[in-house]
Amino acid sequence: MSALVTLNNGLKMPLVGLGCWKIPNEVCADQIYNAIKLGYRLFDGATDYGNEVEFGQGIKRAIDENIVKRSDLFIVSKLWNSFHHPDHVKLNVMKNLKDLGLDYIDLYYIHFPIAFKFVPIEEKYPPGFYSGVQEQADGVIGTERVGLADTYHAMESLVDEGLIKSIGISNYNGGLVYDVLNYCRIKPVALQVEHHPYLTQSNLVEFCKKNHIQVVAYSSFGPQSYVELNSEVAIDTVPLFEHPIIKKIAESHGSGITTSQVLLRWATQQGVAIIPKSSKKERLLANLKIDQALTLTEEELKEINNLNKNLRFNNPWDWMNMKFPIFA
Ligand SMILES: NC(=O)c1ccc[n+]([C@@H]2O[C@H](COP(=O)([O-])OP(=O)(O)OC[C@H]3O[C@@H](n4cnc5c(N)ncnc54)[C@H](OP(=O)(O)O)[C@@H]3O)[C@@H](O)[C@H]2O)c1
Numbered sequence: 001m002s003a004l005v006t007l008n009n010g011l012k013m014p015l016v017g018l019g020c021w022k023i024p025n026e027v028c029a030d031q032i033y034n035a036i037k038l039g040y041r042l043f044d045g046a047t048d049y050g051n052e053v054e055f056g057q058g059i060k061r062a063i064d065e066n067i068v069k070r071s072d073l074f075i076v077s078k079l080w081n082s083f084h085h086p087d088h089v090k091l092n093v094m095k096n097l098k099d100l101g102l103d104y105i106d107l108y109y110i111h112f113p114i115a116f117k118f119v120p121i122e123e124k125y126p127p128g129f130y131s132g133v134q135e136q137a138d139g140v141i142g143t144e145r146v147g148l149a150d151t152y153h154a155m156e157s158l159v160d161e162g163l164i165k166s167i168g169i170s171n172y173n174g175g176l177v178y179d180v181l182n183y184c185r186i187k188p189v190a191l192q193v194e195h196h197p198y199l200t201q202s203n204l205v206e207f208c209k210k211n212h213i214q215v216v217a218y219s220s221f222g223p224q225s226y227v228e229l230n231s232e233v234a235i236d237t238v239p240l241f242e243h244p245i246i247k248k249i250a251e252s253h254g255s256g257i258t259t260s261q262v263l264l265r266w267a268t269q270q271g272v273a274i275i276p277k278s279s280k281k282e283r284l285l286a287n288l289k290i291d292q293a294l295t296l297t298e299e300e301l302k303e304i305n306n307l308n309k310n311l312r313f314n315n316p317w318d319w320m321n322m323k324f325p326i327f328a
Contacts, residue, residue: 001039003291005273007189008212009166011106013074015268016288017042019218019277021049022228031279032058036068038284044192044216044275045100046078046111047092047126056100074106078170079155082127084115084146089154093163095121108158109168109192110151113176114316114324117142129320141322148176149183156186168192168216171316173327174204181211190214194314195272196222196263197240197307205272216273219313220263225277226313234313245303253294264290266304 002016018040023031028051032043036058045055059075062068077100083092093108117135119127131142158164169180170192180188191208195201195217208215219225221241226234240246241259250259260276260283267274268290276287286293296304316324 001041002288005214005271007166007214008187009189011165011189013107013190013214013273014040014042015273016040016264016290017044017074017076017273017275018284019275020045020051020055021277022225023049023051023277023279025051025054027279028054029057029061033061034281035284036062036073038281039288040284041068041072042074042076042275044076044218046109047080047083047096048078048111048128050126052077052096052099056102060101070102075100075102076107076109076168077105078109078111078168079151080126081112081114081116082119082131084110084148084151085118085144086146086150086154088118089151090158090161090163091121093158095125097163104162105164107166107168107190108155108164109170109190110148110155110172112171112316113148113169113326115144115146115151117144139320141320148179152180152184156184159186166190170218171314171326174207177204177207177211177213188213190216190273192216192218194219194312195267196220197243197246197266197304198222198237198309198311200305200308202305202308205270209271214273215271216275217267218275220267220274220276221260222263222311223313231313233311237311243307245307249296249300249303257294258286261286261290261293262296262304265294265296266301269296269301 002014004012018035077096079092117131124130135142155167166189168190169188191213205215223234223237246259246262250257250262278284
């Protein structure tokens with residue numbers, strides 16, 4: 001099993017979990033169940049991933065077979081952009097809980113700092129980039145005038161009600177993280193952001209550490225996840241798995257050490273939590289057992305840090321040409 005980190009609210013969170021974005025519905029229940037059998041305890045889901053019903057079925061099977069108890073698991077979900085209005089935040093979490101078959105979520109993130117127009121669950125769920133028939137026809141996303149502090153305070157009420165244990169923020173830049181600290185009553189325990197050697201975000205990581213907010217890396221393999229989405233920038237970028245520096249470091253740690261392990265260990269050695277997604281059993285195991293596999297030297301960590309190009313693959317600037325400049 002993964003090492004645990006203690007969050008600023010005292011709860012313990014596994015440093016390594018399984019990312020659930022793009023796990024196809026037809027295999028999701030089996031994947032969650034098999035990952036629990038392999039030792040995974042944290043699962044990073046979201047409203048937007050559209051697979052929480054199957055995700056919940058995998059959990060139920062593992063609990064029914066006495067492989068784990070609910071309290072052994074750390075379940076993560078995320079509020080989608082269409083539910084930012086304080087009147088709609090609870091609606092979203094109640095749907096997550098119903099789909100997952102759970103009565104609480106361990107960590108609930110605000111997925112993006114952008115409020116879309118509300119879409120009733122009966123109309124489309126998850127709504128994704130849909131925000132109404134007219135907007136769809138016009139090829140735009142409808143937005144709502146909701147401040148992030150209002151959404152955040154509604155998340156705090158979910159903690160008060162026991163529906164979620166902890167609040168997370170995702171895709172926030174430094175200014176927004178700084179701002180939350182000024183208006184929150186319950187501090188966010190974690191910031192989930194894109195983080196890999198092409199986008200090291202070292203200032204943000206340092207700021208979060210100083211303020212006891214756990215950084216969780218997504219897309220640790222950089223372009224890999226976005227090649228599947230036909231992203232031009234991802235296709236045109238040297239894959240991190242094949243980068244000569246990463247390859248050299250992997251080779252220097254002996255046979256059997258892979259470039260993927262170097263990328264993941266680079267994050268965990270900085271105290272950054274990881275949630276790599278894989279649908280292959282051997283990769284699931286290798287990704288989970290990262291800390292036992294290798295330790296990078298200070299020199300190697302520096303070499304990897306130097307690959308930074310501030311290159312982002314997941315950017316709302318590109319969403320349907322809506323030009324949301326959240327990372328400027
Ligand atoms: N908050 C957000 O906005 C946000 C955005 C993106 C992602 N996330 C979260 O972060 C998780 C991880 O990010 P991600 O899914 O974008 O990408 P990722 O974990 O960086 O990469 C996944 C890709 O790498 C492959 N892979 C996994 N392990 C490997 C290994 N050991 N060797 C070689 N290839 C390997 C997978 O293929 P196979 O499946 O075929 O093994 C898949 O193509 C997501 O699932 C999601 O939970 C959050």
